[in-house]
Amino acid sequence: MLLDVLGWxxxxxxxxVVLTGSLGLLRLPDFxxxxxxxxxxxxxGAWLILSGLMFQCASxxxxxxxxxxxxxxxxxxPLSSHALAKAAYLxxxxxxxxxxxxxxxxxxxxxx
Amino acid sequence: xxxxxxxRVLAKLLIPLIMLxxxxxxxxxxxxxxxGFQAGVIFAAGIILYALIFGLEAARRSFPPRVLEALVAAGxxxxxGTGVATMLxxxxxxxxxxxAHEPEHGQHYGILLVELGVGITVTAVMVTLFLHFAGRxxxx
Amino acid sequence: xxAEAVHLVLFTFLAASAIAIIRLHDLFAAVMLAGIFSxxxxxxxxxxxxxxxxxxxxxxxxxxxxxxxxxxxxxTDSQEQPEHNRRRPLALAVVCLTGAxxxxxxxxxxxxxxxxxxxxHHPIIERYMETSLDxxxxxxxxxxxxxxxxxxxxxxxxxxxxxAAIGVMLGLGGARRRRHGPHEPGDAxxxxxxxxxxxxxxxxxxxxxxxxxxxxxxx
Numbered sequence: 001m002l003l004d005v006l007g008w009x010x011x012x013x014x015x016x017v018v019l020t021g022s023l024g025l026l027r028l029p030d031f032x033x034x035x036x037x038x039x040x041x042x043x044x045g046a047w048l049i050l051s052g053l054m055f056q057c058a059s060x061x062x063x064x065x066x067x068x069x070x071x072x073x074x075x076x077x078p079l080s081s082h083a084l085a086k087a088a089y090l091x092x093x094x095x096x097x098x099x100x101x102x103x104x105x106x107x108x109x110x111x112x
Numbered sequence: 113x114x115x116x117x118x119x120r121v122l123a124k125l126l127i128p129l130i131m132l133x134x135x136x137x138x139x140x141x142x143x144x145x146x147x148g149f150q151a152g153v154i155f156a157a158g159i160i161l162y163a164l165i166f167g168l169e170a171a172r173r174s175f176p177p178r179v180l181e182a183l184v185a186a187g188x189x190x191x192x193g194t195g196v197a198t199m200l201x202x203x204x205x206x207x208x209x210x211x212a213h214e215p216e217h218g219q220h221y222g223i224l225l226v227e228l229g230v231g232i233t234v235t236a237v238m239v240t241l242f243l244h245f246a247g248r249x250x251x252x
Numbered sequence: 253x254x255a256e257a258v259h260l261v262l263f264t265f266l267a268a269s270a271i272a273i274i275r276l277h278d279l280f281a282a283v284m285l286a287g288i289f290s291x292x293x294x295x296x297x298x299x300x301x302x303x304x305x306x307x308x309x310x311x312x313x314x315x316x317x318x319x320x321x322x323x324x325x326x327x328t329d330s331q332e333q334p335e336h337n338r339r340r341p342l343a344l345a346v347v348c349l350t351g352a353x354x355x356x357x358x359x360x361x362x363x364x365x366x367x368x369x370x371x372x373h374h375p376i377i378e379r380y381m382e383t384s385l386d387x388x389x390x391x392x393x394x395x396x397x398x399x400x401x402x403x404x405x406x407x408x409x410x411x412x413x414x415x416a417a418i419g420v421m422l423g424l425g426g427a428r429r430r431r432h433g434p435h436e437p438g439d440a441x442x443x444x445x446x447x448x449x450x451x452x453x454x455x456x457x458x459x460x461x462x463x464x465x466x467x468x469x470x471x
Contacts, residue, residue, distance in 0.1 A: 072129075079122045086116070142390040145303040147398065153311040160319065181421070188414045191407055206403045216389040223390065223399045230410050237417040238316055244424045245323035 007055035014048030021045060030096035035085050042077035046070065116165065123165045130158035138231045139224075148227040152234025159239050168246060177243060180236045187233025194225045258299055266292045277332045279325055287318035304394045 017040065024037030050070045054063045134155035141147030163171035195206040203210035208222025269289045276282045290313025297306035362369035371377075380397055388396045398406055 082118055141395050142392055145307050147395055150307045150311050157315055184417050188410055191410055219388045226399050233410055237413050240417055241420055
């Protein structure tokens with residue numbers, strides 16, 4: 001009974017995190033900020049949802065397999081966010097800083 | 113300073129795992145979901161990840177296109193060869209009962225060989241397609 | 253009831269992404285949506301208990317196919333050319349008529365998952381399901397049907413993949429082998445055409461993000 005409640009709580013929290021991440025993906029102003037939102041969906045949302053599923057599964061073997069899936073996701077989802085951000089940076093996409101645009105005459109600025 | 117440190121380190125960790133998983137899927141197609149097609153695609157995905165992170169030249173040195181072309185044909189040859197072998201042993205084409213003394217063992221051998229042929233062909237085809245697409249320069 | 257809800261949600265997303273693929277002019281976004289379409293199809297197959305098919309669809313559709321289409325995008329324009337929106341009433345009428353005929357045809361089909369459907373009573377089904385474990389002795393009936401009972405069809409599929417590779421190899425290069433300029437020993441340059449040699453991670457800059465620069469020095 002306790003495991004059931006815990007499982008549902010984790011699943012609900014994970015769904016909330018994924019929903020927030022999707023909202024951020026739509027509303028945030030800059031590409032790098034959107035990568036933050038999508039990465040949160042991938043990492044924290046996956047953690048919570050998989051933990052909730054682990055509490056609710058029937059046998060220990062399934063729980064171990066889910067834990068392995070979680071370990072693989074922990075390795076790969078930050079890697080993919082990093083690869084995306086790095087590719088955008090190397091192509092010259094400058095982050096949005098909220099500052100007013102530079103006066104005419106300056107060439108395209110690379111951040112950093 | 114080496115470039116892409118994070119990508120290289122994690123790729124060195126992940127690519128062997130991907131290939132091991134592909135082998136698992138290949139040989140456990142008898143007991144769960146899996147088989148030659150899925151395993152070939154996963155193995156090719158590992159090789160393509162290597163090509164993306166370490167560069168096309170390194171990938172072409174490790175997986176020479178000539179060897180890949182040979183492997184594309186070798187998989188189909190293994191599959192057809194199994195059928196011809198069963199014919200040489202007196203049964204119909206691809207009738208695995210003739211491959212061993214007992215029919216069940218013959219079926220096991222036959223399915224193993226056939227899925228191996230499919231896996232080899234699919235891997236080599238996917239990597240060949242990727243290397244052909246990725247190596248071209250944009251026209252104009 | 254929850255099963256129908258899941259099916260409804262998945263099909264709605266499938267239709268929405270299909271409409272978005274058609275309407276988008278940005279080809280990069282369309283390729284990404286095609287990958288999402290394949291992923292949703294794989295989820296649908298899993299919900300329908302066809303796990304082998306779902307596995308293959310996820311690996312091929314959401315993985316390799318998206319990758320190859322992105323590779324093609326690096327070679328072509330990334331925006332679709334807008335065409336003049338001429339009204340074509342005759343084409344619209346033909347499409348609507350065919351669609352209506354197809355809908356009318358599906359009204360006759362058995363309900364989804366109906367155990368009394370004619371397909372489930374064919375004698376070959378009982379032959380496969382009951383004798384598979386005795387004759388072939390492996391637990392997964394999908395593999396036993398695919399590789400043993402219908403091994404000839406799988407042989408045909410493998411030959412199709414082989415032919416696709418041959419077609420790409422013939423169409424996309426390898427035919428012109430110019431041998432000018434110094435080559436390193438052990439180079440794959442007699443297989444790889446010269447026009448590839450100047451394409452690498454640093455040249456062009458039109459390949460995908462992960463290939464942007466690496467530690468390989470050009471020889």
